[in-house]
Amino acid sequence: MMLGFLLARAGVSVTVLEKHADFLRDFRGDTVHPSTLEIMHELGLLEEFLKLPHSEVREVSMQIGKDRVVIGHFEHLPVHCKFVALMPQWDFLNFIAEHARRYQTFDLRMRAEATGLIEENGRIVGVRAATADGELEVRADLTVGCDGRHSIVRAKASLESDDYGAPMDVMWFRLSRKPGDSEETVGHIENARMIVMLNRNDYWQCAYVIPKGSADKVRRDGLDKFRAAVGGMSPLTRDRLDEIDSWDKVKLLTVAVDRLRLWYRLGLLCIGDAAHAMSPIGGVGINLAVQDAVAAANILADPLRRGAVTIETLKEVQQRREFPTRFTQRLQIVMQNNIISPALSGTRPSAPFFMKMMQWPLLRRIPGRVLALGIRPEHVRTPEMAPARKATA
Ligand SMILES: Cc1cc2nc3c(=O)[nH]c(=O)nc-3n(C[C@H](O)[C@H](O)[C@H](O)COP(=O)(O)OP(=O)(O)OC[C@H]3O[C@@H](n4cnc5c(N)ncnc54)[C@H](O)[C@@H]3O)c2cc1C
Numbered sequence: 585m586m587l588g589f590l591l592a593r594a595g596v597s598v599t600v601l602e603k604h605a606d607f608l609r610d611f612r613g614d615t616v617h618p619s620t621l622e623i624m625h626e627l628g629l630l631e632e633f634l635k636l637p638h639s640e641v642r643e644v645s646m647q648i649g650k651d652r653v654v655i656g657h658f659e660h661l662p663v664h665c666k667f668v669a670l671m672p673q674w675d676f677l678n679f680i681a682e683h684a685r686r687y688q689t690f691d692l693r694m695r696a697e698a699t700g701l702i703e704e705n706g707r708i709v710g711v712r713a714a715t716a717d718g719e720l721e722v723r724a725d726l727t728v729g730c731d732g733r734h735s736i737v738r739a740k741a742s743l744e745s746d747d748y749g750a751p752m753d754v755m756w757f758r759l760s761r762k763p764g765d766s767e768e769t770v771g772h773i774e775n776a777r778m779i780v781m782l783n784r785n786d787y788w789q790c791a792y793v794i795p796k797g798s799a800d801k802v803r804r805d806g807l808d809k810f811r812a813a814v815g816g817m818s819p820l821t822r823d824r825l826d827e828i829d830s831w832d833k834v835k836l837l838t839v840a841v842d843r844l845r846l847w848y849r850l851g852l853l854c855i856g857d858a859a860h861a862m863s864p865i866g867g868v869g870i871n872l873a874v875q876d877a878v879a880a881a882n883i884l885a886d887p888l889r890r891g892a893v894t895i896e897t898l899k900e901v902q903q904r905r906e907f908p909t910r911f912t913q914r915l916q917i918v919m920q921n922n923i924i925s926p927a928l929s930g931t932r933p934s935a936p937f938f939m940k941m942m943q944w945p946l947l948r949r950i951p952g953r954v955l956a957l958g959i960r961p962e963h964v965r966t967p968e969m970a971p972a973r974k975a976t977a
Contacts, residue, residue: 585680586623586874587728587855592690593971594770596888600690601713603697606679612781618956620874621665626964630664633679636849638671639767639783644685644955648929649934655866656952663957665674672784673870692789696720698731701740701852702948708741708851716946723741726884726893727852730873733840735858743844743854748917749924750839750863752778752853753799755792755810759821761785763941771922772817776930779817785858788821790814790975791837791864795928799836807831819860840922847906848898855880860909863916865924866955872912878962879904885966908959915954 616638624630643657658666684690685961695716702710702721710723729737738745761783771780778793792814802810811825826912828834840861847859855876863871880901887893922936942951 585684585730586676586877587730587880588690588692589680589684590877590964590966591885591888592684592891593968593970594885594966595689595883597689598691599724600684600692601696601698601711601722602692602694605695607677608820609674613864613867613870614784615668616671616676617868617871617872617958618661618663618665618668619958619961620814620871621661621669622957622961623874625664625876627683629679629683629726632671633783633975635667636671636675636679637785638669638675640667640669642665642667644668649942652940653935654771654948654951655939656949656955658812658952658956659955662951668867668956674928676870688973689970693720698736701727701737702749706850708849711737725851725888726898728776728880729852729854730856730877731841731857731858733857733861735854737852738854738858741849741852741854743846743849745842745844748841748843748913750841750915751796751920751928752793752839753796754837754839755794755799755802755834757790757792758787759790759827759830760787762824763821777813777817777926778924778927779814781818781821786824790818790821792817793924795929796839803831813962829926841916843909843913847902848895848946850895853884853898853901855905859902860913862913863920865910865916865919868912868916868955868958872909872958873907875958875962876901876905878964882962882965904960911959 585600588598592598592945621630621633632934642659644655645652681692685692693713693715698711698713700712701708702712702723708727710721712729713720713722724806725759727737729735729741767783772778780791780793782789782791793831807828807830811828814828815822815825841863843860844854847854856873857869859876883897883900883904884893887897918936918963926932942948
């Protein structure tokens with residue numbers, strides 16, 4: 585959506601296909617980091633964006649076994665928003681879509697599911713999509729796969745990836761919020777179990793972390809055992825566990841960390857999770873995908889307007905974004921190995937040495953900066969060139 589918006593704004597005709605009828609998917613996290621908020625500022629949209637309901641997190645800390653470590657505090661950052669905004673992702677996506685629709689060059693097709701690529705003489709020249717009205721063919725100078733960690737585009741293009749493994753999956757469900765509940769996002773690790781609860785105003789979005797591949801066993805053990813485990817982790821919600829009265833209310837989210845070797849082919853590029861699936865650790869995946877979009881728009885807008893995108897142009901996008909992605913995934917894997925895996929196997933986890941070191945006054949700014957801005961932050965370099973859409977009655 586962000587790439588579609590930036591390219592349309594820069595005068596490139598864009599069609600965005602979204603397989604669902606709306607953005608009300610609740611499984612993509614809510615963390616809008618300072619890097620993304622800075623992009624909003626550069627687009628002149630920050631003030632309006634911050635009017636959407638959100639909460640602001642100014643310091644992130646974590647209890648790891650007996651160690652309490654500050655992962656990031658943001659007050660020293662050279663940005664307009666020195667906080668992470670927690671905002672449901674459908675609000676974020678609707679906001680971007682609404683602004684993109686102002687341009688005649690932007691076309692968003694909802695309920696259009698990409699099912700295959702159109703290839704001619706070794707070049708990808710568009711996609712096929714299933715819609716309510718039958719099959720749709722969209723031809724394009726460039727097709728961009730932004731379809732997440734189960735990307736159809738990546739699979740259909742036969743792009744090779746390396747899988748770095750993740751020790752966990754997530755059972756995702758809601759419990760109501762009641763007066764007197766904590767306002768904070770709550771995380772708890774204990775006795776080989778782990779839960780994170782995100783405050784979404786009228787309900788808690790709960791992520792119960794389980795060892796990879798163990799969902800069938802958790803289901804076989806039954807709802808009573810599951811409710812007891814959740815209640816054991818979170819006394820706060822014991823009085824409302826009967827809201828989980830069916831497995832239909834508990835969605836399994838599989839976690840993956842992988843990366844394509846080549847993010848492109850002639851006529852095709854992948855970005856975001858489609859190019860590199862991110863773990864939930866650090867809540868950085870959305871922000872990294874936005875950074876990919878900004879970098880891709882900066883590199884592609886002008887060649888796309890001129891009809892001059894070559895394989896070298898696509899290579900440039902990967903070269904720009906590969907190092908920040910590798911670095912971030914490496915950090916996620918270190919955290920997985922040192923915190924999540926021991927916690928899920930019942931071993932008392934402890935903070936890795938580098939995290940303890942980062943608590944020293946001289947070094948403690950570094951993790952906040954990495955978490956908030958990532959490596960090699962991107963800036964909007966594309967101009968606003970597109971004609972505005974005429975208001976319709
Ligand atoms: C359990 C879990 C929790 C997470 N929590 C966070 C968090 O709190 N903060 C954070 O920053 N990151 C989080 N992440 C990582 C984050 O979800 C991803 O890194 C991020 O969503 C990637 O963005 P994306 O735009 O590339 O893909 P997505 O957000 O997955 O978007 C892909 C879009 O493509 C659509 N689509 C898919 N297939 C098709 C198709 N065939 N045709 C048309 N449309 C299609 C989907 O409906 C979706 O709208 C979490 C990941 C997991 C697994």
